[in-house]
Amino acid sequence: MPYLHQIDPIALDLGQWTLPLLGSVHPRIHWYGIMYLLGFLVAWWLGRRRVRAGRLPGVDEAGFGDLLFYAMLGVVLGGRIGYMLFYDLPAFLHDPLLILRVWEGGMSFHGGLIGVLVAVAWWARRQRLHFFDVADFVAPLVPAGLGFGRLGNFIGGELWGKPTQGTWFDGWGVVFPRSLPEPFASMDAATLRAQFDAGLLDAFARHPSQLYQATLEGLVMFTVLVWYSRKPRPRYAVSGLFALLYGCFRFLVEFVREPDAQLGYLAFGWLTMGQLLSLPLILLGLFWLWKSRTAPTLMPAAETAQ
Numbered sequence: 270m271p272y273l274h275q276i277d278p279i280a281l282d283l284g285q286w287t288l289p290l291l292g293s294v295h296p297r298i299h300w301y302g303i304m305y306l307l308g309f310l311v312a313w314w315l316g317r318r319r320v321r322a323g324r325l326p327g328v329d330e331a332g333f334g335d336l337l338f339y340a341m342l343g344v345v346l347g348g349r350i351g352y353m354l355f356y357d358l359p360a361f362l363h364d365p366l367l368i369l370r371v372w373e374g375g376m377s378f379h380g381g382l383i384g385v386l387v388a389v390a391w392w393a394r395r396q397r398l399h400f401f402d403v404a405d406f407v408a409p410l411v412p413a414g415l416g417f418g419r420l421g422n423f424i425g426g427e428l429w430g431k432p433t434q435g436t437w438f439d440g441w442g443v444v445f446p447r448s449l450p451e452p453f454a455s456m457d458a459a460t461l462r463a464q465f466d467a468g469l470l471d472a473f474a475r476h477p478s479q480l481y482q483a484t485l486e487g488l489v490m491f492t493v494l495v496w497y498s499r500k501p502r503p504r505y506a507v508s509g510l511f512a513l514l515y516g517c518f519r520f521l522v523e524f525v526r527e528p529d530a531q532l533g534y535l536a537f538g539w540l541t542m543g544q545l546l547s548l549p550l551i552l553l554g555l556f557w558l559w560k561s562r563t564a565p566t567l568m569p570a571a572e573t574a575q
Contacts, residue, residue: 271444274444276300301422316407415482420480420483433476478522482518486518512551
């Protein structure tokens with residue numbers, strides 16, 4: 270049975286305000302922003318626990334706070350820059366100021382990952398720590414943010430999947446109003462609900478690929494990486510497992526996810542930009558796991574002292 274998506278993306282509307290210099294403003298808090306905040310809070314909570322357990326010798330909670338702050342900047346800046354370069358380069362070249370209009374949407378995980386890696390490398394060098402010791406520490410903190418971010422995509426009714434009609438999944442899915450053709454796209458919520466109840470929108474049901482990704486990239490990866498990193502692992506192992514899992518999960522979900530409208534399929538009638546960008550992660554994950562076989566193991570501070 271299909272489900273009609275009519276979730277308000279605005280969590281809190283603060284009304285119309287008149288402020289000095291700014292004039293009339295209408296501040297609203299979106300669920301997507303709350304999801305980002307929840308992801309950072311989980312990373313902060315789990316990271317502090319791991320620091321207290323001595324999983325990053327020589328680093329205290331204040332030092333971890335600095336690392337998290339730089340990583341947050343890396344996520345936001347890298348995610349936005351990556352989106353413009355990977356997914357909307359012609360528009361960016363036409364109007365470079367688009368990169369500043371974050372309220373218009375557009376974030377890339379792969380760009381955010383590069384931003385986090387740059388932040389980790391810079392912080393690790395300042396602390397005189399091996400880059401992969403820090404990367405292995407950070408990897409289990411990331412999936413919660415990925416999961417919450419995909420929930421934010423679902424609540425916002427964006428980045429939907431392919432139609433389920435005519436496939437093995439015929440008869441179920443989610444009808445996303447923003448994906449509907451005219452005249453349905455112009456209908457108000459009540460009229461659209463009546464059309465849905467009459468069964469006239471069943472043909473437009475789509476895969477809720479955001480929820481697939483929230484489950485795989487968020488819940489599954491979080492569970493596996495937290496469990497795997499509970500005891501000391503050789504250098505590169507945790508980072509390698511993270512890259513391999515994300516690359517595989519993203520590559521698979523892309524088969525039921527609608528490709529970006531401005532790009533479409535890149536090759537073979539099925540290869541998407543998300544899949545192309547995930548292939549290097551899969552290869553890097555396999556390489557790092559192989560490399561970890563002969564790498565040293567960073568022991569927690571408490572165990573080192575014994």
